[in-house]
Amino acid sequence: MYLRRSFVRKNGKKHAYWRLVRSVRHGAKVRQEVVAYLGALDAGERKSASKLARHFLGPRANQLDLFEEPENDAGPVVAVRSGRVRVERSRAFGDVWLVHTLWKALELDRFFDEELPKGRERVAWSDVIRILTTARMCEPSSELHTAETWYDKTALEDILGVPADLVHHMRLYRGMDQLLGLKEPLEKHLRQRLGDLFDLEYDLLLYDVTSTYFEGTADGIEKAKRGHSRDQRSDCKQVCVALVTTREGYPVGHEVFAGNRNDVTTVEEIVESMERKHGKVRRVWVWDRGMTSEENLEWMREGGRSYLVGTPKSELRKWANDLVEQRGWKAVRAGLKVKLCASPDGRETFILCRSDDREKKEAAMHERFSARIEESLASLERRIDTSKKPLERGPIDRQIGRILQRNSRAAGKYQVDLRDDSSRGSGLRLVWRARSEWSEWAQLTEGAYILRSNVSDWTPEELWRTYIQLTDVEAAFRIQKSELRIRPIWHHRDDRVEGHILVCFLAYALWKTLEGWQSRAGLGNSPRMLLDELRRVACVDVMLPLTTGRELRIRCVARPDPDQAMLLDRLGLRLPSRLRCPVETDGM
Secondary structure, three states: OEEEEEEEEEOOEEEEEEEEEEEEEEOOEEEEEEEEEEOOOOHHHHHHHHHHHHHHHHHHOOOOOOEOOOOOOOOOOOOEOHHHOEEEEEEEOHHHHHHHHHHHHOOHHHHHHHHOOOOOOOOOHHHHHHHHHHHHHHOOOOHHHHHHHHHHHEOHHHHHOOOHHHOOHHHHHHHHHHHHOOHHHHHHHHHHHHHHHHOOOOOEEEEEEEEEEEOOOOOOOOOOEOOOOOOOOOOOOEEEEEEEEOOOOOEEEEEEEEOOOOHHHHHHHHHHHHHHHHOOOOOEEEEOHHHOOHHHHHHHHHOOOEEEEEOOHHHHHHHHHHHHOOOOOEEEEOOEEEEEEEOOOOOOEEEEEEEHHHHHHHHHHHHHHHHHHHHHHHHHHHHHHHOOOOOOHHHHHHHHHHHHHHOHHHHHHEEEEEEEOOOOOOOEEEEEEEOHHHHHHHHHHOOEEEEEEOOOOOOHHHHHHHHHOHHHHHHHHHHHHHHOOOOOEOOOOHHHHHHHHHHHHHHHHHHHHHHHHHHHOOOOOOHHHHHHHHHOOEEEEEEEEEOOOOEEEEEEEOOOOHHHHHHHHHHOOOOOOEEOOOEEEOOO
16 A cells, blocks of 8 residues: 545635545556545544554654754844845755654664774764765765765764764775674564564575675675576676565574576575574474475474475476366455365475466466467478578578567477478478477466475465465565665675675665555655655745844744645654754854
8 A cells, every 4th residue: 555645626725635546447447546645633533643653763752862853933033135035055954853753663773873883983883884874865865975975965964963074985885894893793683673663483484595686797795796687687686685685574683695606506505594693492394486496394393393385387287186176265255265185294295376367377477378389380391392502501590499488388288390391492401390289288277376384383374374474585586676776786795795685685674664654644654755745845044134234044944734734743743943053153
């Protein structure tokens, strides 16, 4: 669900209001359905919102520690030349202030103060790390852009007290180096704090691997290799990023592997790494079929570990009779049914699944690829038959290979032979046919897949629903790639590459915190909408020329629009009205 702002005109005025909507598929079309219209809060709702803010911020929920909030209007009275009043230095405030609030909610200020106490450096490393992470949340880009363009456009200088002339890209690079040395304690801190905020259970961990590519040659990066690219950039070197999350998608840990590392080979390393950091307790590991091998599963069983994993499509052949047999299937939701089958040795349970939607999708894919293959083979056959000159076998064999490779989902359906034929001008004859046994097997297995687990006390519904939660890890990768811009990587040192990925991991923890907060506040799960909306709340310097010849500079935060105020109210947050220290300057 996500927020959508709408406008109406009433009494000649334009009014904005918020709707909470969700996307629902109706046949071939996706429509948006309104879940709720968001209006002003009543007294009870406002009290609940304040309680929610206290849950996340604790005793600091109502403490505007960086800002001055006078309780009354008492103060010195000065005479101002009203005709010369002006506004200077308008900067984005709301989004960086919101990230500052999330930073406090995760108690990262306390963590970094303890782990990186201020030394002789001009800018505390904790502040540098906060700049990197805030930029990754609000306007993800290179460290050079952050230092030279973005930082000066925001009020982060006022929040952190770090002048813009001290923020440069080399300091940001060194900040990543400092953060990288805290990878393990940071993951432990986030695990503890996220668990406290969202009542997380770590009895089940989801694991998946993705890749992110480099721009440039990446010659100096040991782990930069060419491999299977999930970004469709096989022309670039890459690294693989392994991510472990809870069942709700909250991050637990990550590792960086070489770009040509096979997913299957990462399982033991990841499991042992998580057990070393967070202890070896009874928990269930979930991963997809790309990481499943008999060696991995045997290793898991020998160590007394539990798992629920996907299996390769070829595994279905062992269960062909069970697929045909109509008895034993149980519907777990509309259009999906499952069937439990015990392994011969009794150590595992296999879960056969059949999805109506997936069956339609795979049938359509087979039909489309079959049509392409048949059209291409028929065209090639006509060209061979009508050729008056002898043709070379090699180029035609390669063309047949390309046809089948481009349509690999249906390639096994066809038997293709290129034969010598002296009676033809080309000297060759193309013979091909569709294999009925392939079509029969495809029809039986379309929409079917199989899971396996050594968990014996779960129902079929629990097993299937748990495995489907792997989509939360996939969503985490989408967020890091699309919203936090983990790709492409421009760095040319191994430690900087890992530091960049760790910054994205930390930003993702903040992202999920905001998502969880707004979800509990009834605002859906669209953090980017909140950040973009609050970015429009600016911080400005109001210059008041005094009759004495001096100027009074007051740094104010613009009052949010009614629709922005509504979002803040539901989060239980209150924007400050001005910064703590007005500065008087001489001269005019």
